[in-house]
Amino acid sequence: MHRNPSRPLAPHLTIWKWGPHMLISILHRITGAGLAIVGAAALVWWLVAAATSAKAYESFADHADNWYGVVVGVGLTWAFFQHMLSGIRHFVLDIGAGYELSTNKLWSVITMVAALVLTALFWAFILVVR
């Protein structure tokens, strides 16, 4: 697409009041890209380390158990649950349901809250139950 930069561009990103439906839309993309890059790399590292040797696995586990590993881990699980739930929301929207403004807003908020709750439950299970 070739745009003449001297012509004005509609201020579509700046004039709208932000709402949960806009936030969840861009979050779906950001979490998706994050999972595609960091998540996929972690998955490959984990599997290759397990297939290589106990020593290689230990090196992976040492990084994963370190504070920065836990930060990345919590970030990835939150991104995963957020992307999963907003993905399910997309399935619902794809069948043509949930476009009513109040419904759309409600489900957007529920999706984001549920992602945080699932992340907390997941880590509570790992750190407390186990």
Add this chain to the structure above:
Amino acid sequence: MTTETPLGRVRGLGSARSGGHHWRLERMISAATLLLFIWLIVSLLRLPALAHDNVVEWLSSPLAAVPMLLLIVTTFWHLKMGMQVIIEDYVHDEGNSFLSMLLLNFLTIGAGATALFAVLKIALGGDAN
């Protein structure tokens, strides 16, 4: 050089009958990835620990190895389709777009094949020293 707009050029030609392919496939792969990831999360939480022995023993079983292989295929396919949409949306220069797609394909297929090989090595290799 033509003064026609892109829309004006295609108007009246009818449907290409293939435009929905990426969209439909993306939904199908997404559904498969969703189910397989629910399986993975539940399986990992059910393991007594995530030490090397636990993971190797778990992946040695076909009941874990087969869904894991499927998960790798759908996950890398899914992320390739998603990243493709992001590139199409933000990379407008034709050369950069081509290069990004090339890189995306190389990286996803390369990383996916590496992950598949790792699971197969554990599942078929017997002893993972």
